Every structure is written in structure tokens, then in C-alpha cells.
Amino acid sequence: MASDAQQWRTRRQGGESLSHFVTRAIREAIVSGLLAPGERIPQEQIAGALDVSRIPVREALRQLESEGLVHLTPNSFARVAKLDITEVREIYLMRERLEPLAIELSTPRLTEAQLRQLRNLHTDIEADRDNPETVLQLDREFHLACYEGAPARLRRIVGDFWNATQHARRAYSNTVRPDDDEHEVMRAEHYLIYVALKEGDSEQAGALLRGHIARTRTRLERELSGEAGA
Amino acid sequence: MASDAQQWRTRRQGGESLSHFVTRAIREAIVSGLLAPGERIPQEQIAGALDVSRIPVREALRQLESEGLVHLTPNSFARVAKLDITEVREIYLMRERLEPLAIELSTPRLTEAQLRQLRNLHTDIEADRDNPETVLQLDREFHLACYEGAPARLRRIVGDFWNATQHARRAYSNTVRPDDDEHEVMRAEHYLIYVALKEGDSEQAGALLRGHIARTRTRLERELSGEAGA
DNA sequence: CGAGCGTATGTAGGATCCAATTATCCAGAG
DNA sequence: CTCTGGATAATTGGATCCTACATACGCTCG
Secondary structure, eight states: OGGGGOOOOOOOOTTOOHHHHHHHHHHHHHHHTSSOTTOEEOHHHHHHHHTSOHHHHHHHHHHHHHHTSEEOOTTSOEEEOOOOHHHHHHHHHHHHHHHHHHHHHHGGGOOHHHHHHHHHHHHHHHHTTTOHHHHHHHHHHHHHHHTTTSOHHHHHHHHHHHHHTHHHHHHHHTTSOTTSHHHHHHHHHHHHHHHHHHTTOHHHHHHHHHHHHHHHHHHHHHHHHSSOOO | OGGGGOOOOOOOOTTOOHHHHHHHHHHHHHHTTSSOTTOEEOHHHHHHHHTSOHHHHHHHHHHHHHHTSEEOOTTSOEEEOOOOHHHHHHHHHHHHHHHHHHHHHHGGGOOHHHHHHHHHHHHHHHHTTTOHHHHHHHHHHHHHHHTTTSOHHHHHHHHHHHHHTHHHHHHHHTTSOTTSHHHHHHHHHHHHHHHHHHTTOHHHHHHHHHHHHHHHHHHHHHHHHTSOOO
16 A cells, blocks of 8 residues: 555645645645556545545545546546646647746746746756756746746646646656756756846747747657557 | 525536536526625525535535635635736736637537537627627637637636636626627627638637737726726 | 724534445356 | 456445634723
8 A cells, every 4th residue: 555655744834724735735745746647546545644534635636626636536536637648738738828928927027036046946957967856846946936927827827737747747757868968958948048037038038938848848749659658 | 685586597417416516506606697706605505595515515615716716715705706907817818828729729620510500609699789698698609619629628727717707708798888899890800710710720710819819808908997896 | 982802693614424326356157 | 267247345425513713793991
């Protein structure tokens, strides 16, 4: 039983409902890879592990279903959502449209501190390029940090996209060797985006980002189409 | 007590969970205007009106919150989401990016029957141009019918956008007089989109749609910015 | 007479319990 | 040996009950 060993890192925050807490816990477990795609999510087990009743778990599962992380079938087990290649492609196509908008709206509202943070993330990725899981995490942080000036709804939707496709990105990143050109291309693209942000050129940032996502999608499709999901 | 008179039209469907049923009922009540923005949604009242316990209602409210139709604050009343003008603008900006993608992906997959349905909707709108509520409904159906060939996730997100901004569109449509040019412009744009779809020109359809949404947004901003929400 | 505070009421959040459905496992037939 | 059938066990869906928080009212004091 793999799930017994699950470390539920998230602690309950003040003024937060149990449902919300459970939601965050399961979400993190899925995104971090602790729960694999297709895996069952028994309500009682989650409830026991987090020491709550099944009620908040049920509400959490509903929430996560609408985020696309969980698949719910009536009277049956909830399962971690499993995206086939066409669904990953679908989400990337949406990202190509929405994230340029996000970065365009965000550009004029980024603070100096946020720009510094972006620069730090950029260099950190390079420093840890040998650790795929860390790169995955930092890459995610870099992109989402770009959108911190964007409106809340847009940020939430984009965040959901990243969460839903995290498994696919992880599977892909495991196929990339450290000495691959891919790292250098990504690094360059990130740098150009950072500079565009710093100079307040929102259109340039949007165009670069769209190209970045489109290129990633193409590589991802090529790499993952031949394989059965790991 | 206005809510006592609510007609919950939706009947329970076979093999559907109560939660899902309640979700549909409340969603319809909000979109149709039965529940006004900012209005309280007491769990017990909904439960009583639908003759269910509060459990399915709670799960429904969580679901609707993630769709953007309901605003939830811990230990307090759920309220129908109330969008200010900047949030409406935000959603329209997202629509300008996503719906062209939706129609582009949909174009090559539309059947003859669906195209006929689009044509019917187009003419029906003209026939009922004096009835704002009907026009609102048919306009919605027309647009969503354009995307029937698009992938499920994208369709759901776009549908959520339409639901969340339904109140704003209703408020706007009440300011448009029947003899306004607006009707004729909309009619022309719809027609051009229909023709592009019929001829399978997805790029053209996307471009037209983007312009249509952008123009609508501009008018909506101009019209609603000066007023307090009706 | 108004503002601040304490109490009371009512609503949401959560736990426990029951019923209905589904998954699992074993036996038996082809 | 495999597949089908049914009985059993486990899990989800829903209802009822209890608790804690928030709001609203009324009272007291300045």
C-alpha cells in the first residue's frame, strides 16, 4: 500500500475551512506526483490520513474535479485524472492563447522585487539543471511568477492548466538528458522573456511566451506520442 | 421572501447524483436571473426547496464557486457572484483569446445538422429581436453551438465564461433599444461567422469572432461603466 | 441621544450513522 | 483453463445531529 507512506506536508492554516485544507493537501499530492494518474483516491483513506471526516474530503474531490485534477464517477472511486496526449495538446493550445494575455496584463504591474525574484529563479534553474524534479518546480515558479500582475481569474485558470499537465511535463522531463540542447534553448527563452518584462515590453513578452509554449508543445507531442504513459 | 416563489424547473435525471442535480438547479437559477448578483443563498432554503438535505447543496455551492457563479466566505452566507466592470472586462479579454481557438478547432468537425441548427438560430434571433431575454438566450446558443466540435475542456471553460457574465450581458441588453444599429451589426457578424464555418474557413471564423467579442467588450464597457449595476 | 459591548439567535462547518451501489472474490460451468 | 454468475465485502451518496462561528439585536454607559 503505497498511500500509507504519504507525507501530507500541508498543515492547516488559520481561518481556513477543513474542506479547503483537504483540497490543498490532495492537490499537492497529485501535482507533486505522490498520487499517480489513474490511481484511486478512497475517501476514507484520505480522511484517515488527514484525521478528518469524509465530508471535507468529498467537497475537496468535487473542487479538484472542476480543476481537472480528479475524475469522479458516481458511486465509484475517485481517480487521479489521466490525460491522454490529445488532452495535453488541448491544454497547451489554450495556454498558447491565454498565457500571452496573462503576461501582457501582468507586465506593467510587476514590481522591482518581483522582477528580482524572476531573475533569481532564472539563475537557480541553471544551477540545478541536473535535478529534473527541481527544474520542473523552478520552471513552474518562473512562469507563474511572470503572471503575478495579471488578474486573479486568469491566474487561477492558468495555474489549473499547469497543475493538470504537471504529470505530462514530468514524464517529458525524464526523457530529456542533461546535455540536451533543450536546456539551453529554454534558458535563452526564459532570459528573453525576463528582459522583455524588465523593459516593460508587454507585446514582446507575449510573443516570446507564445513561441515558447508552442515549441514546448511540439516537442512534448513528439516525445510523448510514441510512449505509453510511464 | 422572493425566493419562495422560485420555480426549480430542472428535474432530476436518471443516474445523476443529487449533488449534480442541485448544481444544475442553482446554476440555472443564477444564469436565468432568478437569483440576482449579491443575493444570499442560504443552504437550508435551497435544500428545502429542492427537498434534499444540505449535503448536496454544500457540494453544489463548492462546484459553482469554482465556476465563478458563487462567492463563498467561510462560516458565512454563500452569495451569487457579483462582477464589477473590471472583472467583466477580464473575462471578455480571455474570451477574445480562447473562443477563436474554440471555433478554429470546431470548424472542421461541425456536421451538416449542426450547421443547419446555426442557420436556424441566426434567423430565430432576427424573428424575436423585440424580446431582449429571448435574444440573450438565442445569442448564447448560437455562440456555444459554434464550438460544438471543440474539445470538452475548452467548451466547458468557455461555457463558464458565458455563465459568469450572463448578468452583465442582460444588464447591457436592457439598455439597447430595438431600433438600435447594434442589432443589425450583430446580425451581420453572426452571418459572416456562419458562412465562414460553412465554408470550413477556420481562420476567418476565428478572426471574425475575435473582432465580434472585442467590439462587444468595448460597447459593454462604455455602456456599463457609468452605471451602478441594475 | 449615540456608541460600544454583551447576549441571543440563526446559519455554516463537521462528525456520525444509514442505505444504495459497486467492486471483489470464489465457485461452477463451458 | 477461462469465462460467467452470484454472494459478500467495501465504498460512495445522502440524511440527521451536534458544534462553532457570525451576525443581529438590545442593553448599558458615556
